[in-house]
Amino acid sequence: MSTVFVQIGQCGNQVGHAFWKRIMKDEEVNKSSSFIAKDGKFRAVVVDSEPKVIRKITKGLPFREESVITGKRGRGTNWALGYHGLKRTGDDHLLEDTLEAIRKEIERCDCFSGIIMLHSLSGGTGSGFGSRLAEILRDRYPMHHLMSCVFAPHASGESPLQHYNSLLTLATLQRTTDCVILTHNDDVLHRVQKKKGQEAVSYSHLNEAIASHLSGIFLPTESLRAKSAFSLGMEPWEMLRSICPMPNLKFVQIAQYMNSKMSWSDLLSKVSATIRRYDSSGNPYSSLGNICVARGDTTGGFQLHMGALEPKLKRAYNCVDWNPFPVDFWTAKPNNCGSKNSASLTVASNSSSINEYLENVLERSKVMFEAGAYLHWYWRHGADKETFEDAFETIQLVVDDYKTAVK
Ligand SMILES: Nc1nc2c(ncn2[C@@H]2O[C@H](COP(=O)(O)OP(=O)(O)OP(=O)(O)O)[C@@H](O)[C@H]2O)c(=O)[nH]1
Ligand SMILES: [Mg+2]
Structure with missing residues (x-):
């Protein structure tokens, strides 16, 4: 492959x-x-x-x-x-x-x-x-x-x-x-x-x-x-x-933490501390699916900790309840994504927290578009109004679909 x-x-x-x-x-x-x-x-x-x-x-x-x-x-x-x-x-x-x-x-x-x-x-x-x-x-x-x-x-x-x-x-x-x-x-x-x-x-x-x-x-x-x-x-x-089984919900964000001395549980706490968990009104985001990769698992002992880590990760990533398997765990002995003697946890998550960024891009570009700002630069090089209108519609739909999926 x-x-x-x-x-x-x-x-x-x-x-x-x-x-x-x-x-x-x-x-x-x-x-x-x-x-x-x-x-x-x-x-x-x-x-x-x-x-x-x-x-x-x-x-x-x-x-x-x-x-x-x-x-x-x-x-x-x-x-x-x-x-x-x-x-x-x-x-x-x-x-x-x-x-x-x-x-x-x-x-x-x-x-x-x-x-x-x-x-x-x-x-x-x-x-x-x-x-x-x-x-x-x-x-x-x-x-x-x-x-x-x-x-x-x-x-x-x-x-x-x-x-x-x-x-x-x-x-x-x-x-x-x-x-x-x-x-x-x-x-x-x-x-x-x-x-x-x-x-x-x-x-x-x-x-x-x-x-x-x-x-x-x-x-x-x-x-x-x-x-x-x-x-x-x-x-x-x-x-x-x-983590992207639905073709309309395909945005993934990666969080990672690595250290040579921490336990797997502490590494997970550190990873969780780096992610966006709530929107500006304090409502929690939810994740549709997650992959958690443990590297530097030299003794193969990560499996022993998985039982305790899974609920912790599910809580931190607020997994949707309609996915019976919202977390997959993978392990590797060497930690080749970082320094040799350290261990790392990397989590790839398909989460509605992407909406924060998508809504921001939508809002900012809409304000500019309605004011006609800088558009001549685009018309000059072959883009047209329809290209923009289709893009607004497509991204608005993604935002709406994420909201519906995590309801
Ligand atoms: N993470 C990261 N971002 C970069 C880097 N270089 C540029 N950027 C970001 O990329 C954006 C600019 O895009 P570039 O990749 O420089 O532009 P380009 O694709 O070469 O396109 P043109 O130069 O406009 O033809 C800005 O948002 C920068 O912050 C880099 O080495 N790392
Ligand atoms: Mg360039």
Whole structure:
């Protein structure tokens, strides 16, 4: 079973770089050919509309040369320019080249399971090009999984276009992918800052933390492997099957904590402390499904604690009562998502707490849309009113569906 990763734009590539650096150390990943091909090359297509970041992140790592795609110029933090591509200044064939590289990468797989995209919600390339790619990939590979790992911009506002870009991307991903893992840059920054104290925090610190979260779920576990066999690399797809069974409710958020001295129960308390549990009126959010991965379970003793941890986790994540199995536990002996002698708990959750962010994006972009703010930037590059209206409708429906599902 093999997965192809597609990292898009500055954010997607920088996060991807940190992710590969982390997972390439895992013995099982190297033994199986699910993420890394037999010739040692990553199963990855890296694409950006400008070459600078890609030049840096591919240095010294086994990315396949023909799967590295760069364009002529950036997409100016504009979803429409990313989606429709360059028109006036000459096309750079970014889309065709990327699709061809993905096709070839898929053909190299022994047994292709699906694609995982990594990209930002607000960059022009990550959001617009990422959206276009997701639509085409869904169309071309309808029988395979499509997952997107997206990174939400800082709420304080980096660009006036970020709400529109996020809205349009979220709506496209809702229509095309099977699962969206959403990471808030603000949350990661907050946690990293807390750990670093006075030390300055850079994107590379954030990306290490994100890589750790993602690999906490994606790296091989003993739970999904037959005894004495290699890993099949099914963790991303088994997560999807387990916690996103309903096609309209597919947003996943990951929380993690690691330490070398804490008990599993304390680790769970720490993880629970990082999640959004209540809305602004004090009403609890609920989760539809959760995967809890314990890594660093060197003695295999985690099983003994599961009985006590399950009710605690169910309480913290306020699991819906209509799902009889709202928590799956997986374990792995090494803790390869973090430092060697530590243990980690990573929880991937499909929860209605996503509504806080979705409603915020809806509200912010609606206010701007009704005032006609910045829209000429979108009309200029081929987007129209209908694209926005469809996106408002799609995301409103997701919010309503989450509310109904947890009632
Ligand atoms: N976590 C994380 N976020 C990043 C990183 N680089 C940029 N971002 C976020 O990504 C958003 C900007 O998107 P970029 O990926 O830089 O843009 P792009 O996809 O290259 O698109 P254009 O440059 O507009 O063509 C902002 O919200 C940034 O906070 C990174 O290395 N890590
Ligand atoms: Mg860029």
